[in-house]
Amino acid sequence: MEKQRVSVSVIAILLLALHVSSNYTEEEEESDRIEALPGQPKVTFQQFSGYVTVNEVAGRALFYWLTEAVQDPLEKPLVVWLNGGRAVFDDNISKLTYLLSISPRSPPKSDSPLFFSPSSIYRQCRHVLLTLFDQICSKDSLQFLIRWMKRFPRYKNRDIYVTGESYAGHYIPQLAREIVNHNAKAKHKINLKGFMVGNAVTDNYYDNLGTVTYWWSHAMISDKTYHQLISTCDFKRQKESNECESLYYYAMDQEFGNIDQYNIYAPPCNNSDGSTGATRQTMNLPHRPHRVFRELSGYDPCTEKYAEIYYNRPDVQKALHANTTGIPYKWTACSETLNRNWNDTDDSILPIYRELIAVGLRIWVFSGDVDSVVPVTATRYSLAQLKLDTSIPWYPWYVKKQVAGWTEVYKGLTFATVRGAGHEVPLFKPRAAFQLLRSFLQGEPLPKKWK
Incomplete structure (x- = not known):
């Protein structure tokens, strides 16, 4: 890929339960245009957002947010970004907390405007954000792409990459396989080139084994608790025994302390009352209910709090063409309604990896190494089961004369x-x-030398 093609745009999508018409008009694209977002400075790129119906009978629609590249947006690839989570929200903006990490703005504080972030990934790609059940997700995501490109026909022939994080470790390979199967019989093919997933839920057994191992190796739990978990829990099961669950709860309540599991070294968000603001919720990460301190920490550990305030503002929802039916409850960054009754999930995504490696798709997997929810050990255990030959052995890669991480290139x-x-x-x-996304789009190994 030519180097000048690496700057691209941002698009976000979410599953929303809506009863809307699927009849498209030439005016739909223009009606989806975002004229301005409250608090955002003047920008030179175009933005669009709105709903695309994917199932008329069930009344399901996906909400998208497209942010075009600053320069030559029509010459750039389309990157579809699906965040993780297992939740469906009715006619609201969900999971947009994390969009701010890939868009041209920082997380907005409650009383602060959005501002341009020179390092944001939007300079690289056009993204999609989505939360769904496994099987519904792949089919609805495919329908979204087909129908969205009818609304935006100038993107039909663009190179497409699908990417995401966390439970998108299921969504992304499943969508990629759905696209491959669609292309095998479709007259108008989707030009899928590859996919990339990060801190990705991949395989029940190895994810859970790797997670417990990470907790122990990073001194989050005692030797005793670690050995009890290993000897008591059947990591292949979707629902563990009461004895195993009790061990999980004990570890989190008594041994973890008040930390952010999503970044074990991040500071907590301090509310105005002086408390940490951590809240206990039941989570299914990676595969079973965990009571955890849920504080999505980023550069500013209060990102989630700011996002909930911002996206519940009526003027923001109006600008984004969201919440069109006026739901009676507030948007929240995480919902447990469906987590408690989640039955549609693959035990392992590794068979899909084997299928898609065989058809020659570009596949990248990355891991932030201070995440204890879907940690690097879990991903390494899972990928090892593919038994791939090594093309470029393990080495450190660099950004701005600093080691940014480590990498190994396998065949496929x-x-x-x-x-x-x-x-x-x-x-x-x-x-x-x-840099990670740039190298992925260019199909080049991560830089070995200082830059």
């Missing part, structure tokens, strides 16, 4: 770590994430 897949990054890598290490 590239793996990279991002040093000091938590669960959402662009939120913690935007410059390293920028």
